[in-house]
Amino acid sequence: MCRSIKTLRPPFAEDVTEIDIQAAALQYVRKISGFRKPAAHNAEAFDRAVAAVAEATAELLASIEVRGAAKGAPGNAD
Structure with missing residues (x-):
């Protein structure tokens, strides 16, 4: 769907x-x-959606564990 959004997790x-x-x-919200x-008249709803998606993205990246990543590396639980 959004092919040009880059992957934000290690590696x-x-x-x-x-x-x-x-x-x-x-x-993502633009797409x-x-x-x-x-x-x-749609700017407030649009901005709220961007903020919600950004928050969910940050939460996801902080929570996922990438198998094979070094301990202590970003995105990997210790």
């Missing part, structure tokens, strides 16, 4: 920033809404 990405997460969330930039 594909070691240093994921808030900016990376926000950009992926924005791209599913069909709006690159929503009209003023």
